[in-house]
Amino acid sequence: MRADARRNRERVLKAAEEMFAEQGIAVPLDEIARRAGVGAGTVYRHFPTKEALFEAVIAGRVEALLADTDRLLADEDPGTAFFHFFDHKVRQASLNKALSDALEASRGVRYGSPRTHESFWRLVDDLLAGAQRAGAVRPDLDRDDVRALMVGCIRAVDQVTDPAKVDHLIQVMTDGMRVKHV
Amino acid sequence: MRADARRNRERVLKAAEEMFAEQGIAVPLDEIARRAGVGAGTVYRHFPTKEALFEAVIAGRVEALLADTDRLLADEDPGTAFFHFFDHKVRQASLNKALSDALEASRGVRYGSPRTHESFWRLVDDLLAGAQRAGAVRPDLDRDDVRALMVGCIRAVDQVTDPAKVDHLIQVMTDGMRVKHV
DNA sequence: GAAGATACGGAACGCGCGCCCCGGTTGTCA
DNA sequence: TGACAACCGGGGCGCGCGTTCCGTATCTTC
Structure with a gap:
């Protein structure tokens, strides 16, 4: 696994933790991606679906x-x-x-x-x-x-x-x- | 108020009561209209918004x-x-x-x-x-x-x-x- | 440092739903 | 019964969101 990939995975998880905590599962996935500083595609490369995340x-x-x-x-x-x-x-x-x-x-x-x-x-x-x-x-x-x-x-x-x-x-x-x- | 208008209003209210009871406010308005046997436009003529209904x-x-x-x-x-x-x-x-x-x-x-x-x-x-x-x-x-x-x-x-x-x-x-x- | 593999971003697609619009129909009243 | 107003249906628009795709950038390896 490439270094940047691992780093992005961490960022996505952290952003998701924060946003899900604040707004529940209803938060749009794009916002999680934006908070993590990545594109939506990147989120999907690490987690097959929003529910998996x-x-x-x-x-x-x-x-x-x-x-x-x-x-x-x-x-x-x-x-x-x-x-x-x-x-x-x-x-x-x-x-x-x-x-x-x-x-x-x-x-x-x-x-x-x-x-x-x-x-x-x-x-x-x-x-x-x-x-x-x-x-x-x-x-x-x-x-x-x-x-x-x-x-x-x-x-x-x-x-x-x-x-x-x-x-x-x-x-x-x-x-x-x-x-x-x- | 025309007779058919009043009749449709009743039908819409009845259908809405049933569907909201079963599924809560999340039920799509089209389904209420369908159950009432009318078009979506008719629902909106009687109730300005879904929330009003x-x-x-x-x-x-x-x-x-x-x-x-x-x-x-x-x-x-x-x-x-x-x-x-x-x-x-x-x-x-x-x-x-x-x-x-x-x-x-x-x-x-x-x-x-x-x-x-x-x-x-x-x-x-x-x-x-x-x-x-x-x-x-x-x-x-x-x-x-x-x-x-x-x-x-x-x-x-x-x-x-x-x-x-x-x-x-x-x-x-x-x-x-x-x-x-x- | 070049080549190949890997990962990236964000535009694009499909879908569901609230709401609006308009051509056609139906009820009402003289 | 005719003419007009009121009303109807449902197709269509706009929007938000989950998911996918692909041209481009970045990392790794030799």
Whole structure:
């Protein structure tokens, strides 16, 4: 692979990451190319289709989340770990339209690359099971419920701008997932 | 107004209601025209723009909801009334992509016609205030929070198909809005 | 430093959709 | 029933965007 080709590939990925984050998958490919300082043709030489580029970006972001999370979870009890993860994911997605678009579309389709998809959902399963065993999360929730609630929470948070409101909404939504001590 | 013009106007509205419900605002206008059995020009003679047609449809649906709700609320305590309304609205919107699109976009813009917009949000205010006075809904929620949570709940419900799951998700989300008796 | 392979840019194409226009048709009223 | 106004259909325009193509520039290798 020629040196300039590799350099351009990097530039395209970086520009795509930024623009997808700001505007979601709806951003025109020409703008990504322009931001990267290359022509549209160059983008297509490195990624066969716009969706492939999007998927590559998502895979990178999910890997970053997984790395963060591993670090985050070492020393927390299962309940806190689960809710930290949920909170973290919602905030990440609300700052990054690419991630919310991808998660919303992820019913039935891959979330990033096959590897990140697998890792991500296994992590959700593990966190959920732990939190449920610890009595922190209601036992009648499964992975799909958590996915749906994540999407819902992200979309709710999208509706407000005030950071205090964001905290508040996440609080309300996660409260519904806790077991009730009446 | 000529008789055939009025008839066509009705047909267009009916077709638009059906197609917007099924596919949201994204449905091409030509398809609405085809379903109505008229040409695209005819649609534009009755509604100056696609958005105006959409708004007219939404206004109709919101009026229907308001009528339903008035009947529903006469004999219920304020807490039940609020949660019935929330549940009803979420289910209505999840069956009708037009309504969820409109509600999601309603931050800062009209929800249907000026009149339905006003009536709808006044109803939300009244129900919310009543339920909070009765101690059924946490006092730190306002109209905007409720709007955001409605949108979130609708999007969460969109993610599943099983009706039992739908009930379950609405349950979880509304639980978070109740006051906690610990 | 020349030749060949590789990569580049951006013009061009196809497509879908909102919206406009005009030749023909249909309803209305005397 | 005739004449005029109102209305109709659908072809066409403009635009945005994903994708492709090809003449040109750049890198690599000997």
